[in-house]
Amino acid sequence: MAAAQKNDPVVRDGIKVGLAPMAGFTDMPFRLLCSGCGADFTVSEMISATALTRGDGKTLELAATDPREAPCALQIFGHDPDVMAEAAASLAAGRPLAIEINMGCPVKKIVSSGDGSALMKDPELAGKITEAASRAVHAAGLPLWVKIRAGWKKGEITAPSFADVLAGAGADRITVHGRTRDQMYAPSSDNGVIRAVKEKVGSRAEVFGNGDIDGPESAIRMIRETGCDGLLVGRAALGDPWIFGRIKAAFAGGKVPPLPTKEERVGAATELLSAVCELYGEERGVRDSRGRAARFIKGIKGSASVRDRLNHAETEAEFREILSHLL
Ligand SMILES: Cc1cc2nc3c(=O)[nH]c(=O)nc-3n(C[C@H](O)[C@H](O)[C@H](O)COP(=O)(O)O)c2cc1C
Structure with a gap:
């Protein structure tokens, strides 16, 4: 690196x-x-x-x-x-x-x-x-x-x-x-x-x-x-x-941290989901989170089908549950 x-x-x-x-x-x-x-x-x-x-x-x-x-x-x-x-x-x-x-x-x-x-x-x-x-x-x-x-x-x-x-x-x-x-x-x-x-x-x-x-x-x-x-x-x-x-x-010429793990990526997508739902309300929060979460999970095994399912999720709980399938 x-x-x-x-x-x-x-x-x-x-x-x-x-x-x-x-x-x-x-x-x-x-x-x-x-x-x-x-x-x-x-x-x-x-x-x-x-x-x-x-x-x-x-x-x-x-x-x-x-x-x-x-x-x-x-x-x-x-x-x-x-x-x-x-x-x-x-x-x-x-x-x-x-x-x-x-x-x-x-x-x-x-x-x-x-x-x-x-x-x-x-x-x-x-x-x-x-x-x-x-x-x-x-x-x-x-x-x-x-x-x-x-x-x-x-x-x-x-x-x-x-x-x-x-x-x-x-x-x-x-x-x-x-x-x-x-x-x-x-x-x-x-x-x-x-x-x-x-x-x-x-x-x-x-x-x-x-x-x-x-x-x-x-x-x-x-x-x-x-x-x-x-x-x-x-x-x-x-x-x-x-x-x-x-x-x-x-x-800084120091040791460069490793790329994020799958757990960190799914964790951050979930954290962002909560924050966005809190700020905009659940309906808009879930809608806005689809494109955002897709970027975090891209490349993780199984992410394509999870992304498709996220596009149909309607509640924060449902969205969170679908994301957890990647772990
Ligand atoms: C989805 C999206 C929205 C953007 N919105 C703005 C914006 O509101 N204001 C702005 O100055 N540039 C905007 N940009 C341009 C980015 O700030 C940046 O200049 C561009 O993406 C190139 O940098 P990158 O190769 O690191 O992405 C936007 C880019 C993208 C992809």
Whole structure:
């Protein structure tokens, strides 16, 4: 298993490893689980700035954090500088780790409103949003982060010049997912873009790398190839929150813990089920847990038929009982 050399100046102990924002997944229960497994920080699901400023109750729920979890940044999306600043200021009042602006979401519904990665086509507007939001967030004494992609279109890598605008407009951290919007999630993320952003931005803002990190080896590669200041793990953490502990241990040059056992995986899926049912009520909790549990049990012998049965489970007790068949 990969581990850094002791006293390596590049891959060092203490490099921050966070949980990437994932709508439908990085809610409080899952963030708590990742916190317990060593994530240094987490990012919430994306929150609509417009809905927030209208006082929508459901949207406000997305911004709830738990004192037991690792420091959590709250992510907002939108495209109107004033609305973004107002939303940022209202969330900053709750003292999260940071406010992050989503300029990377590729989903049609989001980009067709001019939000998420659509902003990468309009650096001037993105700069205005960052300026307005950073003023609001800095007034509360918090940092402003922005999450971007490599660019809008394959072959048009605009992230370095875009990040330059953001850093000039007051962004304290820029997280780069090394794919363009039209690449969605394939082919593999390009560390070269992240390096180019880091070189362009220099020390004006932190640059965090993101994309395809699935364990200590790819995490070390990301740091070595990009010189980035820290990284975020997304999909690989969904069924494996222990990944944070393994990466952190590798960065420290220590012994990397073994992969989780079947018992630990089923145990974590069950723990998450309870927490999700408690937060959202049994009906939604069970429904939401299907996709989540599937990720934890993937690869365990018999998991395919268990997954099918979980898709028909209606109560928490039934769900728990089906999961226990894997033990
Ligand atoms: C289900 C899902 C939901 C996501 N939701 C968000 C989101 O709300 N905000 C955001 O900035 N990125 C979102 N992302 C992108 C991730 O944060 C991350 O950039 C991407 O998955 C690449 O990292 P990975 O290869 O480690 O998964 C989402 C990704 C997935 C798979």
